[in-house]
Amino acid sequence: MRLHTVILFACTVLLAGTVFAQAPAERPQRCGYCARPAVEDSGGGEMLCAECLKTAVKDPAKAAEIMKDVREVLNKKFKLATKHKIDYEIGTRKELNLEADGEHLELGWFDPKEIRGKERYTIRILKGLPLDVFRMVAAHELAHDWMHETLPHLMDKPEIREGFAEFVAWSFSRDEGAKRAMEYTERRTDPVYGDGFRKVRAMMEKDKAETAADWKDVLLREFPLKQKNRKSKP
Numbered sequence: 001m002r003l004h005t006v007i008l009f010a011c012t013v014l015l016a017g018t019v020f021a022q023a024p025a026e027r028p029q030r031c032g033y034c035a036r037p038a039v040e041d042s043g044g045g046e047m048l049c050a051e052c053l054k055t056a057v058k059d060p061a062k063a064a065e066i067m068k069d070v071r072e073v074l075n076k077k078f079k080l081a082t083k084h085k086i087d088y089e090i091g092t093r094k095e096l097n098l099e100a101d102g103e104h105l106e107l108g109w110f111d112p113k114e115i116r117g118k119e120r121y122t123i124r125i126l127k128g129l130p131l132d133v134f135r136m137v138a139a140h141e142l143a144h145d146w147m148h149e150t151l152p153h154l155m156d157k158p159e160i161r162e163g164f165a166e167f168v169a170w171s172f173s174r175d176e177g178a179k180r181a182m183e184y185t186e187r188r189t190d191p192v193y194g195d196g197f198r199k200v201r202a203m204m205e206k207d208k209a210e211t212a213a214d215w216k217d218v219l220l221r222e223f224p225l226k227q228k229n230r231k232s233k234p
């Protein structure tokens with residue numbers, strides 16, 4: 001009996017030793033948005049470098065101003081516009097219910113809700129993103145807002161819904177000369193965001209579709225509304 005205890009103890013020690021020996025050596029952490037070493041939590045739970053921290057969007061009032069500005073730019077450049085009120089929020093992943101699942105890290109969320117028969121729209125973005133990335137995410141979420149109102153039948157096609165939002169964000173970044181934000185979109189490899197983006201971009205470039213009205217025509221031709229889904233509005 002005592003021997004068993006000794007053997008069990010020895011095994012536990014050996015096992016623990018193996019687990020510790022396999023723990024990865026600590027590597028210097030990199031900024032989430034460039035190759036520089038990370039120095040500080042941006043306020044949203046992500047580690048950024050000193051350079052990216054300089055433009056990190058942490059103040060809720062400032063964040064709302066930026067999101068409104070992006071909305072105006074999208075309207076002016078691409079005529080991509082809705083008229084209803086939108087509430088804007090920033091917060092940590094946990095606060096905003098953003099998914100962080102392996103390669104798929106959500107940075108923002110467009111949340112339409114019906115409250116007492118009235119539609120309410122909220123856009124939530126991860127706190128502490130560098131400004132160019134923050135603006136790109138705002139453009140992505142505003143593209144969802146436009147699609148939700150204009151082509152609601154496409155909102156249940158993830159590849160088109162996300163691909164279109166990525167395409168709008170990419171077009172917006174290109175217009176702003178935000179190279180890093182463009183590359184962020186181009187580099188994505190997952191089937192919904194990455195492949196969706198490439199599919200929608202190819203569709204739009206083939207047709208030289210450059211404004212929201214053109215984009216709508218292309219999407220409607222590729223994905224026609226079903227007769228029964230058509231709402232009869234006066």
Ligand SMILES: [Zn+2]
Nearest residue numbers: 031034049052
């Ligand atoms: Zn950085």
Ligand SMILES: [Zn+2]
Nearest residue numbers: 140144162165
């Ligand atoms: Zn999205």
